[in-house]
Amino acid sequence: MASALDLARIKGAARSRGAARIKGALRSPVTFSVVAGLVIGALFLVGTGADPLAAYGAVVSGSLGADGIGSTLTTGTSVLGMALALAIPLRAGLINLGGDGQMVLGGIAAAVTGLYSPLPAPLTVVLALLAGVSAGAAYAALAALCENRFGVPLLVSSLLLSYPATSLASYLVRYPLKEPGSSLPQTRRLPEGVALPAFGTSTVTAGLVLVVLAAAAYWFADRRTAIGYEIRMTGLNARFAAYAGVERKGLTLRLVATSGALAGLVGAIGVLSFPYRFLDGSLTAPGYTWTGLTAALLAAAAPLGTVVAAFFFAVLQVGGLSMERTTEVPRELTQVLQAIVIVFLAARLRFPRLRRRKPQQPQEPADPAPTAREPASQGEFA
Numbered sequence: 001m002a003s004a005l006d007l008a009r010i011k012g013a014a015r016s017r018g019a020a021r022i023k024g025a026l027r028s029p030v031t032f033s034v035v036a037g038l039v040i041g042a043l044f045l046v047g048t049g050a051d052p053l054a055a056y057g058a059v060v061s062g063s064l065g066a067d068g069i070g071s072t073l074t075t076g077t078s079v080l081g082m083a084l085a086l087a088i089p090l091r092a093g094l095i096n097l098g099g100d101g102q103m104v105l106g107g108i109a110a111a112v113t114g115l116y117s118p119l120p121a122p123l124t125v126v127l128a129l130l131a132g133v134s135a136g137a138a139y140a141a142l143a144a145l146c147e148n149r150f151g152v153p154l155l156v157s158s159l160l161l162s163y164p165a166t167s168l169a170s171y172l173v174r175y176p177l178k179e180p181g182s183s184l185p186q187t188r189r190l191p192e193g194v195a196l197p198a199f200g201t202s203t204v205t206a207g208l209v210l211v212v213l214a215a216a217a218y219w220f221a222d223r224r225t226a227i228g229y230e231i232r233m234t235g236l237n238a239r240f241a242a243y244a245g246v247e248r249k250g251l252t253l254r255l256v257a258t259s260g261a262l263a264g265l266v267g268a269i270g271v272l273s274f275p276y277r278f279l280d281g282s283l284t285a286p287g288y289t290w291t292g293l294t295a296a297l298l299a300a301a302a303p304l305g306t307v308v309a310a311f312f313f314a315v316l317q318v319g320g321l322s323m324e325r326t327t328e329v330p331r332e333l334t335q336v337l338q339a340i341v342i343v344f345l346a347a348r349l350r351f352p353r354l355r356r357r358k359p360q361q362p363q364e365p366a367d368p369a370p371t372a373r374e375p376a377s378q379g380e381f382a
Contacts, residue, residue, distance in 0.1 A: 030298060030305070033344035034312075037337045044336065045329065055327045059334070062322020063315040070202040074273075075286075076314035077204070078266050081211045082292030083310040084218055085262035087301040089154075089255040091222065092234040096259045098158030099289035101165030102140050106132035106264025108169045110271045111278035112177070114190040121193030128194070129210075129268050136264020137257045139165060144256035148249040154256065166284060173280045185280035196272045207269035214262060219303035231255065235301070263289075291317065294338055298345060313338060 042052035063072045082099055089096050110132040117124040139161065146157035174185045196205040222228040234241040234251060242248055266288065271278050291313050298312075299305030316338065320331030 029345055030300075033298070033341045036344045037341040040340050041333060041337045044333065048329070050327055050329050055323050055329050055333075058323040058326040059316065059319030061319075062326070063319035068318055068322060070204055072311075072314050072318045073204045073208055074202075075318055076311055077208045077211050078270060078286070078288045079291050079295065079314045079317070080215065080307060080310040081207075081262055081266035081269070082288045083295040083299075083306050084211070084214055084292075085259045085266065086289070086293045087296035087299070087303075087306045088218060088231075088262070089252075089259045090235075090296050091301040092231045092251065092255055093238060094252060094255060095155045096140065096143070096158045096256055097155060097289075097293075098140065098143055098162040098165075098260075099263045099292065100284050101162030102136040102260040102263035103267040103270075103283050103289065104169045105139050105165050105267070106136040107267030107271045107278050107283050108172060108177075109135035109264070110268035111187050111190070114194045114272065115177075115188060117194075121191065124191075124194050125196065125272060128272060129265065132264040132268025132271075133261045134264070136267065137261035140260020140263070141253060141257040144253045148252060154252070158256070169278075170280050173278055177278075179277075187278045190272070190276045194272070195276050196269065198273075203274050205269070205273045207273060210265065210269065214265070215303060215307050218306075222303050286317075291338070294342055297342060 038056070042056075045052040045055050062068045082103070085099060085102075086096055110128040113128040113131040114124055117127055119127060140158070143154060143158040143161050146152040146161075147154045170185065173187055177187045179186055179188045196207050198205045222231070230241065230246045230251065233244065234246055234248070238248065267283055270283050292310065295309035295313050296306055298309040316334040320334035323329050323333070324331040
């Protein structure tokens with residue numbers, strides 16, 4: 001009998017905790033920001049004479065339907081990879097804006113390795129991935145060293161170092177590595193077999209598995225390791241973390257190098273997937289870095305939230321093309337939605353909480369002859 005009562009209490013407590021989590025999620029700034037973005041986007045559509053339901057339906061069907069899910073997962077691979085790359089330092093309050101340069105260097109390093117490696121094709125693929133990861137990590141570490149040694153803020157150093165990297169890759173692919181006879185700034189196609197395995201006939205490759213494994217590793221490190229606790233503590237209060245013994249410079253170097261390694265991995269995946277070559281601008285034109293940063297900001301750099309936010313923005317990016325074809329609504333509306341979501345999230349708006357008023361207790365009668373009033377103490381109303 002006692003065990004049955006204990007089991008009932010445990011189930012009741014679990015239900016109450018679940019209800020509290022759902023209630024907290026509905027009242028969170030993230031939920032409010034997404035809903036507000038969709039509502040304002042619907043108002044824009046109504047103002048242009050379009051049907052909001054048809055437009056949003058086209059986004060969903062075009063990105064999650066049978067014809068669009070492959071493109072969504074392919075785009076989501078790069079978006080999620082860059083979101084993770086930027087979320088890891090952001091968790092500690094560090095902002096890496098050099099994702100484009102690190103990703104491009106990772107891509108060009110993978111292309112050079114794939115073209116000139118004498119190893120068999122499977123080993124060349126692994127070596128190309130490692131080359132991309134190493135190039136991105138080394139270049140990101142340079143930005144961290146600029147902050148640690150010379151006091152240049154990481155926000156500035158990472159952004160400024162991105163331009164020489166993209167310019168160097170553009171020079172290499174236009175001159176020494178350019179495909180002979182081609183009018184496009186691109187390298188030669190990678191040798192046969194030097195490519196990531198694809199799922200069936202789709203463009204989705206094993207790169208998606210690598211990025212998901214990176215997300216799982218990030219979640220495990222964030223929740224189950226001491227370094228994850230140090231990262232979260234530094235992000236919440238860097239001065240307190242320093243007093244607790246966290247070495248800020250070493251942590252900055254490790255986090256930024258890991259961020260660059262993931263960005264380089266995304267670049268290598270892009271080269272080892274269709275069209276199996278490095279094409280100037282193909283990695284930076286879609287805006288994976290800024291979309292990934294938006295996803296990381298929306299999720300507050302939380303591991304699971306970053307995955308969900310990255311998939312959400314990949315759906316918007318792919319579904320916007322279908323919306324434009326179906327309803328003649330410009331796909332730029334999806335970019336407007338992303339901007340609105342971030343603006344509302346930055347404002348930290350919440351739904352108003354209705355608090356029940358407690359019944360007033362009967363007050364004791366005042367003294368008939370009050371003495372001189374004492375001055376109000378600190379924290380009381382005068």
